[in-house]
Amino acid sequence: MSHTRHEIASQPDCWERVIKELPQHAPALPAPGERVAVIGCGTSLFMAQAYAHLREEAGLGPTDAYPASEAKLHRAYDRVLALTRSGTTTEVLAALDRAPDSTRITTVTAVAGSPAAVAAHEVVCLDYADERSVVQTRFPTTQLLLLRAHLGLDTAHALADVATALTTEIDPELLQAQQITFLGAGWSTGVAAEAALKVREAAAWWTESYSVMEYRHGPIAVAAPGRAVWSLSPPPPALADGVLATGAHLRRPRLDPLAELVVVQRLAVELATAAGRDPDRPAHLTRSVILDG
Secondary structure (H helix, E strand, O other): OOHHHHHHHOHHHHHHHHHHOHHHHHHHOOOOOOOEEEEEOOHHHHHHHHHHHHHHHOOOOOEEEEEHHHOOOOOOOOEEEEEOOOOOOHHHHHHHHHOOOOOEEEEEEOOOOOHHHHOOOEEEEOHHHOOOOOOOOHHHHHHHHHHHHHOOOOOHHHHHHHHHHHHOOOOHHHHHOOEEEEEEOOOHHHHHHHHHHHHHHHHOOEEEEEEHHHHOOOHHHHOOOOOEEEEOOOOOHHHHHHHHHHOOEEEOOOOOHHHHHHHHHHHHHHHHHHOOOOOOOOOOOOOOOOOOO
């Protein structure tokens, strides 16, 4: 079994553990009313976008998500929340170095002694969710589940659905699709972006992602027989009818969006394997992006 397959399969245990640890981690996470900037790169950016939407929707305070390289930390934020598996990504470290002295920094990472952890006032270390694979699977989902729970949102549905996500049959049409577009709404728009990235990273597949309501404004033009649209939130009937009219395969959501992402991870591994690619070590990718200069 590849590292990626093992890490995907371990998510129910990781999710259950992180929920039990919520009281331990809660003091390090943003308090109600704080102005928060959430930063990350790649997968971590998409988790940041999902969390930012959830926090604002819950009425807990202004929350902005930024690519670490473009973070506007000169604004009056009470806290920066840095999401970084390795804690060594160049852009994240540069952003934390720019944060005003008056701004609290919390780093969520898998490596306790990493530079991003050292630069923080508080650290949430999820080392048991770390991964040997370059492609992230269990760390981001465990991280986002913790953040959802800290917002006071129900996670029981997600915990129940993740077991199904590991055993449900993957639609044959998805395994045969030449192109896949992922759709989301609200916080699941970030999850949809991560779903597209996962398949693109592991299998070098042509994937795209959009919010459900934006999909009809041009992107639907690529839908066709032999291609697929996977919506992580219920698509409006008119949009679903429009997709089906193109001849593309439409998968409607069956699980919590985070559990749907686990099914996507499994699809990514299957597509990579069928293409003769190593999902643990995709070409041109590294565990952490460290830039010179």
